[in-house]
Amino acid sequence: MTQKMRPSGQAFMKMHGLGNDFVVIDSRGRGSVTTPALARALGDRNRGVGFDQLAEILDATGADFTLDFWNSDGSRAGACGNATRCVSDYVMRGLGKDAVTLVTARGELQALRRADGLVSVNMGQPQTGWAEVPLASAVDTLHLPMAGDPVAVGMGNPHCIFFVPDAEAVDLSGVGPALEHDPLFPQRTNVEFASVIAPDRLRLRVWERGAGITLACGSGSCATAVAAHLRGLTGRRVLIDADGGTLEIDWREDGVWMTGPVAHVFDGVLTAEFLAAHP
Numbered sequence: 001m002t003q004k005m006r007p008s009g010q011a012f013m014k015m016h017g018l019g020n021d022f023v024v025i026d027s028r029g030r031g032s033v034t035t036p037a038l039a040r041a042l043g044d045r046n047r048g049v050g051f052d053q054l055a056e057i058l059d060a061t062g063a064d065f066t067l068d069f070w071n072s073d074g075s076r077a078g079a080c081g082n083a084t085r086c087v088s089d090y091v092m093r094g095l096g097k098d099a100v101t102l103v104t105a106r107g108e109l110q111a112l113r114r115a116d117g118l119v120s121v122n123m124g125q126p127q128t129g130w131a132e133v134p135l136a137s138a139v140d141t142l143h144l145p146m147a148g149d150p151v152a153v154g155m156g157n158p159h160c161i162f163f164v165p166d167a168e169a170v171d172l173s174g175v176g177p178a179l180e181h182d183p184l185f186p187q188r189t190n191v192e193f194a195s196v197i198a199p200d201r202l203r204l205r206v207w208e209r210g211a212g213i214t215l216a217c218g219s220g221s222c223a224t225a226v227a228a229h230l231r232g233l234t235g236r237r238v239l240i241d242a243d244g245g246t247l248e249i250d251w252r253e254d255g256v257w258m259t260g261p262v263a264h265v266f267d268g269v270l271t272a273e274f275l276a277a278h279p
């Protein structure tokens with residue numbers, strides 16, 4: 001029997017952090033292969049692989065690796081905390097290390113594996129000035145001039161955080177799209193609805209820019225923890241209960257640390273036909 005040869009394709013990994021899921025492409029040593037069309041096609045859960053974000057690993061100078069993020073609508077994301085934790089775990093295993101440094105659009109970050117096996121990343125200091133988030137005009141980021149009195153925080157990407165009595169009761173798919181495109185956010189925004197459970201615990205549901213409802217959002221959890229502390233609702237260290245599980249957020253002097261589980265689900269290969277169809 002003749003064996004059918006598989007045309008050469010593109011290797012990828014499927015990973016997730018609390019159900020926030022990613023396709024990861026390791027492009028170290030050869031340069032980026034991702035385009036908006038490829039990200040959109042791959043992100044399609046029926047015709048592609050499906051993901052919330054695509055993360056591409058690239059070479060770095062002066063750090064262990066560079067990480068670029070794409071949303072499932074083909075747009076770029078400046079930060080993705082859960083993918084950063086997943087990919088850092090993969091790189092740490094490859095290098096036989098328990099800590100790495102990486103470069104993202106917002107600069108150099110550190111990640112490490114704790115003794116309990118959970119993976120932490122320092123997402124850096126939050127951006128609380130209106131121009132940094134960015135917002136379209138000079139308003140108070142702690143009390144945005146929008147219905148519901150939300151807070152704006154940047155974590156390398158924009159977040160609009162609403163504190164509500166019951167996050168479960170929010171019609172996320174009903175209100176998410178319009179809020180994502182609110183004119184106060186010229187680059188669109190991620191949208192968070194949080195309820196205070198205790199001074200060290202929040203319930204969080206997220207509508208992500210470029211991806212819609214996700215089971216968890218790392219940068220959104222960091223932004224929400226910062227907003228809650230600045231509003232006087234919580235301390236600097238909180239647990240965030242997302243739909244997919246719980247993240248630990250700790251806003252320290254050197255930045256906002258986020259800790260949680262990671263999972264490497266499977267490895268696959270994109271066919272040459274799929275790649276050729278989405279240049």
Ligand SMILES: N[C@@H](CCC[C@H](N)C(=O)O)C(=O)O
Pocket residue numbers: 020052053071076077078079080081082083157158190208209210211214216217218219220
């Ligand atoms: N899931 C991510 C955040 C993804 C980025 C976002 N959709 C954007 O466009 O900014 C996380 O874990 O941080």
